[in-house]
Amino acid sequence: MSDDSLPSPPGARTGARTAAVIPAAGRGVRLGPGAPKALRALNGTPMLIHAVRAMAASRAVSLVIVVAPPDGTAEVKTLLDAHALPERTDFLVVPGGETRQESVRLGLDALPPGIDIVLVHDAARPLVPVDTVDSVIEAVRDGAPAVVPALPLADTVKQVEQGGAAGEPEPVVATPDRSLLRAVQTPQGFDRETLLRAHEVVTGNVTDDASMVEQLGLRVVVVPGHEEAFKVTRPLDLVLAEAVLARRRLNDGF
Ligand SMILES: Nc1ccn([C@@H]2O[C@H](COP(=O)(O)OP(=O)(O)OP(=O)(O)O)[C@@H](O)[C@H]2O)c(=O)n1
Numbered sequence: 001m002s003d004d005s006l007p008s009p010p011g012a013r014t015g016a017r018t019a020a021v022i023p024a025a026g027r028g029v030r031l032g033p034g035a036p037k038a039l040r041a042l043n044g045t046p047m048l049i050h051a052v053r054a055m056a057a058s059r060a061v062s063l064v065i066v067v068a069p070p071d072g073t074a075e076v077k078t079l080l081d082a083h084a085l086p087e088r089t090d091f092l093v094v095p096g097g098e099t100r101q102e103s104v105r106l107g108l109d110a111l112p113p114g115i116d117i118v119l120v121h122d123a124a125r126p127l128v129p130v131d132t133v134d135s136v137i138e139a140v141r142d143g144a145p146a147v148v149p150a151l152p153l154a155d156t157v158k159q160v161e162q163g164g165a166a167g168e169p170e171p172v173v174a175t176p177d178r179s180l181l182r183a184v185q186t187p188q189g190f191d192r193e194t195l196l197r198a199h200e201v202v203t204g205n206v207t208d209d210a211s212m213v214e215q216l217g218l219r220v221v222v223v224p225g226h227e228e229a230f231k232v233t234r235p236l237d238l239v240l241a242e243a244v245l246a247r248r249r250l251n252d253g254f
């Protein structure tokens with residue numbers, strides 16, 4: 001993390017306290033039938049616990065707020081109690097809502113005073129490395145109101161015309177210059193007031209929190225993401241996640 005004895009850039013938030021909100025209330029429809037996605041196991045440990053550990057691994061994060069499946073709050077509290085987590089970090093559990101956006105807002109409602117920086121991190125990205133978490137926090141500390149980790153695209157992307165008959169091929173209308181595009185991950189980091197205002201003001205469907213800040217007309221910046229911060233969305237992602245964990249065990253000598 002940043003050394004607080006170094007000169008700070010203008011607008012820097014020195015001594016800022018950071019909380020992480022983890023939306024974990026989704027069903028995981030694309031993963032297929034079973035328990036809510038965040039409660040499914042990776043190497044025998046619920047995905048949510050991996051995600052909580054990933055946030056708590058940052059020494060800058062003093063509070064983690066888990067937004068649980070609405071009928072799973074008690075189960076999530078029991079899980080947090082049952083797994084080893086850093087003692088320096090506090091944990092809260094709140095019930096989630098119908099959409100990711102609503103779940104994040106319910107998590108933000110539970111923020112106590114004294115928190116200046118908020119991370120929003122998908123439970124579905126359980127393997128994000130701590131260096132990525134820290135670089136997002138660092139960029140917010142240095143004065144950016146909103147920060148997203150992102151990677152360049154490996155595929156060429158086509159824009160298509162929608163609205164054709166089901167099953168019909170979709171006409172391509174454009175091929176955007178992929179060097180200008182980024183695939184965005186979490187944790188996304190925010191100055192607290194900025195994120196609260198975005199969630200108050202912006203309505204309508206959005207797929208991430210940074211786009212709400214963009215709609216306020218504020219600056220959102222990108223820092224390098226990480227391949228291991230991928231989102232567990234479809235069954236093949238579980239295979240990849242297990243492989244990443246196996247490689248980590250090997251590297252750690254377990
Ligand atoms: N009502 C919702 C919907 C999603 N999420 C969370 O938002 C993150 C990203 O969502 P996604 O990967 O799309 O998860 P699901 O909504 O569970 O997946 P699906 O769309 O396949 O059902 C996940 O950690 C998920 O638990 C949430 O907290 N509340």
Ligand SMILES: C[C@](O)(CO)[C@H](O)COP(=O)(O)O
Pocket residue numbers: 100122183184185186207208209231
């Ligand atoms: C927030 C996010 O993970 C950034 O890539 C993504 O937008 C979540 O999308 P989902 O459709 O809710 O999985």
